[in-house]
Amino acid sequence: ETGVTQTPRHLVMGMTNKKSLKCEQHLGHNAMYWYKQSAKKPLELMFVYNFKEQTENNSVPSRFSPECPNSSHLFLHLHTLQPEDSALYLCASSQEWRVNQPQHFGDGTRLSIL
Amino acid sequence: DAKTTQPNSMESNEEEPVHLPCNHSTISGTDYIHWYRQLPSQGPEYVIHGLTSNVNNRMASLAIAEDRKSSTLILHRATLRDAAVYYCILRFNKLTFGGGTRVLVKP
Numbered sequence: 001e002t003g004v005t006q007t008p009r010h011l012v013m014g015m016t017n018k019k020s021l022k023c024e025q026h027l028g029h030n031a032m033y034w035y036k037q038s039a040k041k042p043l044e045l046m047f048v049y050n051f052k053e054q055t056e057n058n059s060v061p062s063r064f065s066p067e068c069p070n071s072s073h074l075f076l077h078l079h080t081l082q083p084e085d086s087a088l089y090l091c092a093s094s095q096e097w098r099v100n101q102p103q104h105f106g107d108g109t110r111l112s113i114l
Numbered sequence: 115d116a117k118t119t120q121p122n123s124m125e126s127n128e129e130e131p132v133h134l135p136c137n138h139s140t141i142s143g144t145d146y147i148h149w150y151r152q153l154p155s156q157g158p159e160y161v162i163h164g165l166t167s168n169v170n171n172r173m174a175s176l177a178i179a180e181d182r183k184s185s186t187l188i189l190h191r192a193t194l195r196d197a198a199v200y201y202c203i204l205r206f207n208k209l210t211f212g213g214g215t216r217v218l219v220k221p
Contacts, residue, residue: 002157043158043201043211090157100146100165105157 003027006091006106013081014114021076021109023091029104031097032074034066037108038087049074050097078111086113118202123216132189134215136202139183147178149187151198152214158201161187192219 004025013019025032034046048056049068063085065077074091088108094101119137126132138147148163162169162176164185169176175188189196199214 002159004157042213092157100163102148102160102163103158104160107155107157 002104002106004091004093004104004106006089006109008109009107010110010112012112012114013078015081015083017081018077018079020078021089021091021111023074023076023106025072025074025091025093025104027093027104029093029095030071031094031101032068032071033092033094033103034074034076035090035092035105036087037090038084043090047076048097055097081111081113083113086111118204118212120200120202120212120215122213123218125218125220126189126192128193128219128221129191132192132196132217132219134187134189134200134202134217135184136186137184138202138204141182141204145204147176147182147185148203149174149176150201150203150211151196152201153195153198158211159198161200189217192217194219194221 007022031050033048035043036046037043045058046060047066052068052071063080067075088110090105090108092103092105094103146163146165149161150158151161152158162171162174164176164178177186197217197219199216201211201214
């Protein structure tokens with residue numbers, strides 16, 4: 001139990017569907033992150049939220065839309081995805097967005113695009 | 115951004131120490147060295163981090179070279195549960211994990 005919960009654990013969707021990934025942390029942290037991990041690439045940072053404000057967008061396509069309504073919840077809204085977007089999507093949190101802050105990861109959502 | 119270089123894989127016997135090297139010759143003075151590991155079907159797990167001095171915690175030890183261009187993660191007594199991919203990472207605020215080292219532990 002890492003204190004970071006992601007739902008759903010698995011998701012299969014077509015390219016025209018709209019779905020959302022949810023992340024919730026119970027650690028009292030103020031920074032939350034979305035990462036993508038695919039079979040062919042190492043773990044990649046996608047978005048960073050610090051105190052509910054987006055501080056990093058790592059050149060992510062607009063078909064991925066993050067939302068952070070409060071410091072405990074983070075969503076990733078998906079629409080019109082491509083087959084190459086099939087991957088493991090990981091959420092993480094840390095006390096604040098600083099270089100020496102350890103991050104706590106959820107176990108991810110395995111996304112498959114048909 | 116500073117990059118890290120790690121061996122692709124290492125094998126160890128159970129109950130023996132494991133030394134995992136990481137080269138980071140372009141590290142800057144403010145970069146912390148972080149280590150994470152990822153077990154199968156799980157998200158990455160924080161192991162240890164340091165800046166200049168060697169660090170110890172209940173999971174592992176981190177030995178940092180004097181010039182900071184390399185570091186070594188030490189698992190003192192490997193168990194089967196330590197079989198994972200170990201990532202050496204710099205600059206956490208713009209983090210990109212490398213390929214990591216896959217550690218195999220033989221009983």
